[in-house]
Amino acid sequence: MSDLGVKVPGRKSSKMGKGDPKKPRGKMSSYAFFVQTCREEHKKKHPDASVNFSEFSKKCSERWKTMSSKEKGKFEDMAKADKLRYEKEMKNYVPPKGETKKKFKDPNAPKRPPSAFFLFCSEFRPKIKGEHPGLSIGDVAKKLGEMWNNTAADDKQPYEKKAAKLKEKYEKDIAAYRAKGKVDAGKKVVAKAEKSKKKKEEEEDEDEDEEDEEDEEEEEEEDEDDDDDE
Incomplete structure (x- = not known):
């Protein structure tokens, strides 16, 4: 492989940093x-x-684009083998007990509004990725953070104003959503109570029918006894 002319310090894998080791x-x-x-x-x-990692990544990206399918084949085979390794290991992997389940999220619930920084990132992320196609997600985020920190307060205002408006709208929407949730919950309670009441009434009717049947049987027995006496 041709020399890219740059070198970066070895980086520790970010895959094992969090969660189950x-x-x-x-x-x-x-x-x-x-x-x-x-x-x-x-x-x-x-x-x-x-050397700066972004420079290294850029050169790697440029080199990768010029490589032939045959040259890339070696790495594609490595990726396929690693995929099989991962799938095999995941089949035998047992998550530790006590892991918390993900909290259910209602798809109809209002989404939290983005912050001023997030709006800034949404605008400049495509530009950063276009200028540095080889950058990882983490490095893109780091670069955006540096850009935001170096942005003047006046230039941040448009994003902050937009974020404030979105937050105000969200608070109204979430209040209406929660109010609707309480109403729906109330309706469910009423419906459940009515269903329970109806069931109870049906059971009482059945008991009354059984009592009527027993009374009829007793009357028939008494009639039979009277006939025998005669």
């Missing part, structure tokens, strides 16, 4: 294997050199 490592893409290979090669050639 015994959980299988996530599967890697063919491009991820390519970048990993480049990193290892440059570490051997330039053990003391250091």
Whole structure:
């Protein structure tokens, strides 16, 4: 493989940082294997050199685009093998007991409004990804954070005003949603009570019918006794 001319310090995998340490490592893409290979090669050639990760990623991305299908084949095979490894390990993986289940989210509930920073990110993320196609999600977020911190207060105002309006709308929507939820819950309680009342009345009617039948049987027996006496 040709030398990219840059080197980055070894990075620890982010897959095992959180959650169960015994959980299988996530599967890697063919491009991820390519970048990993480049990193290892440059570490051997330039053990003391250091460079910005975004520069390294950009050069990796440019090199990847110019590679032939045959050259990429090696990494695609590695990705396929890793996918099989991951699927096999996940079949045998047993999550630890006591894991909390995800809280049910009503799809009809109003969505939380984005913050001013989130609105800023939504606008500039495509630009960052276009200029640095090789950047990871984490590095894109880091770059956006730096941009936001360096943005003047006056330039932040449009995002803050928009976020404030969206928050105001959300508070109205969520209040109406919760009020509707209480009404619906009340209707369910009433419906349940009516159903219970109806069931009770039906049971009482059945008991009355049984009593009537018993009375009729007793009357018939008395009539038979009278006939016998005669």
